[in-house]
Amino acid sequence: MTIQQGPGDPARYAAGEDLALRAAKVAATAAAHAVAVDREARFPAETVEALKSERLLGAGIPLALGGEGAPLGAQADIAYALGRSCASSAMIYAMHGTKIACLVRHGAGQPRIAGVLRRVAGEQLLLASSTTEGQGGGNVRSSAAAIEPDGDAVTLVREATVISYGAQADGIVTVARRAQDAGSGDQVLCVFLKDDYTLERLSGWDTFGMRGTCSSGFRLSVRAAPDQILAAPYGQIHGRTMTPVSHILWASAWAGIAAAAVEKAQSFVRTAARGAGGQMPPGAPHQARAVASLGQIRALIAAALDRFEAGEADPTALEAFGTSTAFAMLKVEVSELAVATVNAALRATGLAGYRDDGPFTMGRHLRDILSSPIMIHNDRIVANVATGALMAPVPATLRG
Secondary structure, rough: OOOOOOOHHHHHHOOOOOHHHHHHHHHHHHHHHHHHHHOOOOHHHHHHHHHHHHHHHHOOOOHHHHHOOHHHHHHHHHHHHHHOOOOOHHHHHHOOOOOOOHHHEEEEEEEHHHHEEEEEEEOOOOOOEEEEEEEHOOOOOOOEEOEEEEEOOOEEEEEEEEEOOOOOOOOOEEEEOOOOOOOOOOOOOEEEEEEHEEEEEEEOOOOOOHHHHHHOOHHHHHHHHHHHEOOHHHHHHHHHHHHHHHHHHHHHHHHHHHHHHHHHHHHHHHHHHHHOOOOOOOHHHHHHHHHHHHHHHHHHHHHHHHHHHOOOOHHHHHHHHHHHHHHHHHHHHHHHHHHHHHHHHHHHOOOOOOOOOOOOHHHHHEEEEEEOOOHHHHHHHHHHHHHHHHHOOOOOOOOO
């Protein structure tokens, strides 16, 4: 496999230039184009080029495979920094990072998967995710399309309700039924690069917010090598990596959106108070609420990162009921808090935030954050954990 060298100077990054500094450079690019990305519902190409230039698309790939071995916490900080600038850019980075984590953590011992990861790190390839299908909506643990043998290859035809940035990605990571005679929950995870598949657009993407993710629907038609399917069962991948990593990275992106709104609210209140001789504007109490709820979001994410890192030594611990429930509910809690945070920031700014033609506008932040409770619907997640929660013991102590 020939790997083309991607943009940027790898020696510079091997020397350990700070990830946060590089993320800040990318975030500045994202901020410069965020309004146009939202207004035109276009892919944030400038941000992705900056991610490639700073070699951040391979940040989570181990050093041995040409990446940087960045821990999940560092990747979450990158998603947060991007979220403060451009929500679509942050979500694209979060989805890419989740797919990388699945390949890294569950593709060990498969030379083909290692080769894909080397290409991602070397060429700075962008991977998209295809987990939403047909009438199943956001039920990631149920697949309709199946892998089929075809000589020395396998094929897959999948009607994907959405594939975020599918047309712009260099590859797609998707779930599928293991075989035609497998049940809907007997799934595998596969990685395909552009030469392996074609896309036929089935629907567009004209939404309130997250417009730059370009999450159109496609028919995904694949013919690829059998060893592009991960050997690990998808149920294991889902519990140990897909859910915790996606929820942490999504939450970090949403936290970034909330932080951007809080920062605008603070700036508005300070400006208004100076203009009124020190008298606080009527909405000032809402700014305090926004600051407090942002703090709660950050604490939830930090606790989830601690829990994930504690499970590194024993991945099976990540599938324990209490732990898996905590990761599932992280998405629910952060998404709802993030919406409340941006709403509070809007109320703090009043009409100045409601207008779309001034420096304190909250319009884009509010429209983007409203996607968070319905991106895999919170009601679906809560319903999935409800039965098990009936049997969970109630702790006898605060720290027990």
